Amino acid sequence: MLDLMDISDFIQKIAQGITLAIGIDTQVIDFKLQRVAGTVYKPIPQNGGVVKRVIETGEYAISTAVDRTSPACLSCNQRSNCKEMGYLHCPIVYGNMVIGVMGLICYEPEHIEKIKDERRGLLNFIQSMCELIGLKLKEEEVRKKEQEIYRKLDSQNQVLNQVLEQISDGYVLLDADNIIRNVNKKALNIFKTDSGAILGKNILELIPDPIFHKMIETESVNVYEKIKIGEESYGALFYKVAERREDLVKILNFKTIINIGSRIAGEAFRENQITFGNILGSSPRMRHLKEIAQKVARTMPNILLTGETGTGKEMFARAIHNASDRCGNPFITINCAAIPMELLESELFGYEEGAFTGAKKGGKIGKFELADTGTIFLDEIGEMPFHLQAKLLRVLQERRLERVGGNKQIRLNIRIISATNRDLEKMVEEGKFREDLYYRLNIFEIHLPPLRERPEDIPLLVHYFIEKYRSFFEVDVSGIDPEAMEHLCRYQWKGNIRELENVVQYMISMSSDSMSGIIGKAALPAQVMEGKNLDPAGREAEDIPLDFKEREALQMKKLLAQYGNTTEGKRQVARQMGISLATLYRRIGKMK
Structure with a gap:
């Protein structure tokens, strides 16, 4: 002041x-x-x-x-x-x-x-x-604030220009009216011109390709298209930066095409743009979970995602971030189980120069600081060492941290989404997880069901993975026969969606010589064909073909046995099944 x-x-x-x-x-x-x-x-x-x-x-x-x-x-x-x-x-x-x-x-x-x-x-x-x-x-x-803003903008523009010049792709930055505001040397080489001749011009005047015009005019965000610029072909990706700014709204990325047959190159750009529409699942339970997650995305500061491995917890975390008012800010992920215990503290909180032997000159910024104004996703939170849980709790309470070896308090404005496949309540009872941290993280819990509890979503996922990977493996397949699909629906999927994705990739590669373009039963891996996975009632799933209602009834019985027949127990069952309490009572009545 x-x-x-x-x-x-x-x-x-x-x-x-x-x-x-x-x-x-x-x-x-x-x-x-x-x-x-x-x-x-x-x-x-x-x-x-x-x-x-x-x-x-x-x-x-x-x-x-x-x-x-x-x-x-x-x-x-x-x-x-x-x-x-x-x-x-x-x-x-x-x-x-x-x-x-x-x-x-x-x-x-x-x-x-x-x-x-x-x-x-x-x-x-x-x-x-x-x-x-x-x-x-x-x-x-x-006046001084304006000077500081202009100074920062000038500094940021210099950094932006330096970054753009180091990138091997062509980049063009547009305003709301598609006027070119910045361009790197690679893009100038593509257009065969200099910056003076291109800045201030409408990009549509420079590229007459109708595919490109449609992409820009319809604002097909994160779509990777093959376009013509002069006599050459390039891969073009268009995405938005900010909705409320007029000076810099859109970015165009032009890639030199060596093999345009695969559009996997666009996956890196689409990864951070995951929304609830990208999460596949039409079962009542998944629809209910997505509705709940959309509601809490803008309100709840800390969310705990629980569920088995491979149920899509990170996708839900990204969708929640992108549905919140933090969507334009960083989304930083860290897997607490994948980083050695002795390195986890410095990865999370950063360190100052000289904090320990081997520390980098100038220190290092931690994941929490990188996530400032955005979201940090702490995957496998149940694996966090007990001594670090106290430091994480302090960060949650005070919204500030100290780097390792430092004494400066750094303010934070972050949302924390954590995920685990472990029973944290049981870990609290066993003294392996701090109770106060558990309640700080678990302001709102979203439990993602395993795939075996929503088998009606399996066909949708199978067809999606077939469409996704058939061009990648260059195999001309367009579908799967009913008998093979029935095997997939009856399998218990201990690895959930991740295991199903791997199995579909295997089946596509095994169908390379299929004349009909249909994946048959013979392409199924051995564990699906021969596995004696038990259904929730303890019977062998392969011996008993069940329709959706029968599966739902078995699930209901299992959950009632787990939570009990009290009113509170039934509320838990309804929540787990993604239905209302009144609907649960009606279905219990039909079972009698």
């Missing part, structure tokens, strides 16, 4: 003008009891005197007869040299704080008479001058 010393030249002109206008000396003192400006030098008493009282109370003070026997005068170290006969002091207020005092100092009898005769007018005048100083200080603060 600025203070009066930052505008002392301006205040000096005000003081001189006041003295010239009314003939009484003027002085301005700041809240530290330092002289800022004035037409007379009057030493400030050690006890602060009347000026200190005005600063503390925020009220003006007027005197036309100084009492030399008053306690204030008797205790003043300037008493023997003081020639002051009277005064008028007004507080200078800025941002609800008294930051100084402007005073008229009377040394002559005529000064006293002037204050007596024009008391109200002079008081209003000095108060107006104090307000003027406050406005000037605000103006100066705004």
Whole structure:
């Protein structure tokens, strides 16, 4: 925050003008009891005197007869040299704080008479001058902030230009009207021109390809298309940067095509753009979970995702992030089980130079700092060492951290989404996970069901994976026969969606010589054909073909046995199945 010393030249002109206008000396003192400006030098008493009282109370003070026997005068170290006969002091207020005092100092009898005769007018005048100083200080603060913003923007633009020049792809930055605002050398080479000839032009005028025009005009975000620029073919990717900015809204990425047959190159760009629409699942339970997750995405600060390995916890975390008001900010993931215990603390919280042997010069920023203003996803949170749980709890409580080897408090504005396939409540009971941390992380829990509890989603997932991987493996397959699909639906999928994805890839590669383009039963891996996986009731799934209603009934019985027949138990069952309590009661009635 600025203070009066930052505008002392301006205040000096005000003081001189006041003295010239009314003939009484003027002085301005700041809240530290330092002289800022004035037409007379009057030493400030050690006890602060009347000026200190005005600063503390925020009220003006007027005197036309100084009492030399008053306690204030008797205790003043300037008493023997003081020639002051009277005064008028007004507080200078800025941002609800008294930051100084402007005073008229009377040394002559005529000064006293002037204050007596024009008391109200002079008081209003000095108060107006104090307000003027406050406005000037605000103006100066705004000016300095603008200078800092321009400095940062200039610095960011320099960094952006340096980064763009190091990238092997062509990059073009557009505004809301598709006007080119920045371009790197690779893109200039593609267009065979220089920056002076291209900046300020509409990108649609430079690339006549109708596919490209459609991509831009329909704003097909994150779509990877093959287009023509001159005589050459390039892969073009279009995506948005900010919805509310007019100066920089869109980015175009042009890749030189060596083998355009695979569009897997676009996957890296699409990864961070996952929404709930990308999460496959039409079962009632999955629809319910997605609805809940969308509701809490904008409200809940900390969310805990639970479920078995391979159920899609990271996809849900990304979708929650992208549905929140933090969607344009960082999404940082860290797997607590994948990083060695001795390195996890420095990865999470960063470290200062010299913090330990082998520490980088200048230190290193941690994942939490990288996630500032955005979301950090702590996967496998149940694997976090107990001693680090205390530090994580402190970060959650205080929203600030200290790097390893440092003592500076770094403020954080982050949302934490954590995930685990372990039973944290049981770990709390066993003393392996801090209870206070558990309740901090688990402000809202979303439990993702295993694939075996929503078999009606399996066909949808299978067809999606076939479409995704058939071009990658260059195998001409378009579907799967019903018998093979039935085997997939009856399999128990201990590895869940991740295992199903691997199995579909295997089946596609095993169907390379299929004349019909249909994946048959013979392409199934041995564990699916021969596995004796048990259904929830303990029977061999391969021996008993079950339809959806039968599977649902078995699931309901299992959950009722787990949670009990109390009202609270039934609420838990309804929550796990993704249905309302009333619907659960109706289905229980049909089972009897």
